[in-house]
Amino acid sequence: MTEPVRAGGAARVMSPQRNQVELRPVDLESLLAHDHAARTVWAFVQALDLAPLYARIKSVAGRGGAPAIDPAILVALWLWATIDGVGSAREIDRLCDRDDAYRWICGGVGVNYHSLADFRTAHEAWLDAQLTASITSLLDRRLITLNAVAQDGLRVRAHAKASSFRRREKLAELRAQAEAQVRTLKRELTEDAGASARRKQAAIERAAREREQRLAAALATMDKLQRKPLPEAKKPKPSKRRGRGGDDEPGSPTSTAAKPEPEPRVSTTDPDARVMKMADGGFRPAFNAQLAVDAQTQLIAAVAITHSGSDMGQMSPMHANIQQRYAVTPEHWLADGGFTKLQAIDELTARGTQPVLPPPRSRNPDIDRLAPKDTDSPAQAQWREFMRSDFAKALYIQRGATVECANAQLRRRGLQRFNVCGIAKARAVLLWHALAHNLMRMRSLNIAVEA
Template sequence: MHYIQGEARSQGSLFPVALDELVPEDHLVRVIEAYVARLDLREMGFSKVQPRKTGRPSYDPADLLKLYLYGYFQRIRSSRRLEAECQRNVEVMWLLGRLAPDFKTIADFRKDNSQAFQATCRAFVQFCRRVGLITGELVAIDGSKFQAVASARKHLSLKQLKRQQDKLEKHIAQYLAQLDAGDAEDNREPIDRAAVKQALQQLHRKHDNNLTTQALMEAQDLEQFVVGEADAKMMRTHLGPRVAYNVQTAVDSEHCLILHHAVTDAGTDNQQLEPMATAAKAVLGQEALSVTADAGYSNGEHFQACEDAQITAYVPPNRALNTQGDGQQFERDAFTYDEPSDRYQCPAGKTLTLKQLNRGSRIYAANPHDCASCPLKPKCTQAKQRYLSRHAHEAAFERMEQRLAAHPQMMLRRRSIVEHPFGNLKQWLFGNGRFLMRHFSGTRAEMSLAVQAYNLKRAINVLGARRMIELLT
């Protein structure tokens, strides 16, 4: 029985195969070619768009952009691996016309065009908006932590530095005690004074550096600092504390396309609702917008700001729990607020009046005499009188709770919309979820390319490559 035989490596051909014949009509690279051809790279801010009249000619930014879009689509982010693809991958040879830039040229292009990559993301979103892939009916917002290049060993915090300072001072005291003991007349165990003095010098040097670092951080009002990557922060992740960035996305509900993204250094999401919702609204160009997010975005000030901007938000309010009396005492909702008189009424019918303002919150207190004689006091408070705080944006919290009660399906919709893109970005594009570049300029360039590749993949899956090429040309 014979096997299928391949062609001999030394076999010549009368008509050599053209590159164009090796790439199908509906291939990804043809979509990338059509997309990049319609971009105005000068308007988007790419460097070296205008070739110089003297010196060695540079590579066309369009060719390098095609290479990066193809690389991120195929999970190839390393500039050295992209260089290798140019020399062995037929698809890349077709896309670049057999150009083979070196890895330094490829890496510099990504480093120098962070803002321009973000502009290409916005341009593709507008294209998807025009062809009906984005409707703007509902936008889901979410954040996820992506590890930075810097390791945890490069992280400094004031608490950590103060602990190190105490340890260094104890070590210094121990060595000084050894020297004092060596000077005693009854000392029978000789010590190496030169070694001890050398160790003391090293300890003093470390101690001085520690104090200098603390002084610099306090002068700049910094609680933490990452050596070599000042924009990154130590954050809590599902893997434990990591030096990372918090990536925010706003995702359209129609086909889970990412409308807007941002790379931040915020350790939590509770300050991100309003800026992300406002940015998504600006991208869509709508007068009103509906957004949904998880409880991590709960913020009364942002709830009110969204309402003022005609943004209807659906976010579970994250309120403090009553921990007094093992949680068996009356909760806040057991008290009725009367807005005209600005008072609360307790379950026993007594009145709580405004006592003071505390950082924007209003503190109400019951009359101590009313509480002393109240039969419900064991279920209300262990103090002499019951206190109740009202958030500065309590009305916005109440309206949010009413909206969620009227639309309980919003949290399920949020999960189905926004979890899909992050799953793809972390597992499909980033692999281990770590950036390759440092600082905001580098991480934003990488994330823009990743978001562009994700959106391109989604659009091809929905429309098909042939239809995409027709719409782009």
């Protein structure tokens, strides 16, 4: 840049010097506002029962070894990352160096993505217990009642790709190759004398062993699928073309025969994943995540994750889950038409809950689906009559404003695809989302966090 020239000489200005090192006296506590959401996360974590996590730490006083990362830090990091829409351990590792909220949570303690990734999926049972304990605390304080519970399912993409699905013959071939590779790597690891090379070889051997284990799990899943009873084949429809004897001609193009059931396929990446129809109409490997939400507060009371791509059989198990967790029986149970199953209507009614969901439509437009049928049980007839009332219609409207809203919040925070393999790890990720959602709902409702 050319300096301006004047009659009295060049202008004197102060230009930026960005390569100077500055030492600023600043503490982490002053980086966040007093009402920052990260502070709410930390207060929530302090109210949780962390004793089971501390009990698993091997580094104890009086013995050697480096101190472990405080589990409270790891819990807070994952809760805040979930709220922030971050689902990658590597990204959290980077944010802990440059983002004030993550730095404040760490408090100067260094973390790494290996520890973060392992911690995220290693404590599914503990996460489930904390979800139950937090809702139980609100029930004891009479801040929620669970009188009306809404249920919904959302299909979440699995980590596996569609191209990873193989049939039995290919799975057996790939497993044999993996077993041979593991044997070869173990032999090379024993013969290699270099420490650095041994560590690298050990990592390769571990990856090959894990791949062999996944293939073994895929074959076990294949056995389970093939042992399931297949649906009865539909009888072929009679053809209109008749031979001289009046029977269908076997060579006629209009004659039909029962098609053989195709051999099932299982993913080599994630044997627990199943191909499901997604919201956009496409078919992809996914899991079916189920949410049970308190209709009054939109707090998630229970979660489940299944292999089934249909919601038809998910209502009764979730209802029993709520009863077992909290020893309460909801007065009303809200769900959409995808959950309508007559057997579940009988089961919920017998347990003391009124189902609030639309009866299935008939193919005949002249048939009133709300009118009791001759084949209905007393509970089913009462349910149809109840759904005709204005009270039931007004109650059903709450479903979309509660559980659908929670569904959308989880999607907004990044629950579009699981980046972990296995249904147990996927459920752990779903529990992190449920706890994070409840935390922000409690903050919005001005519900104080208590131990």
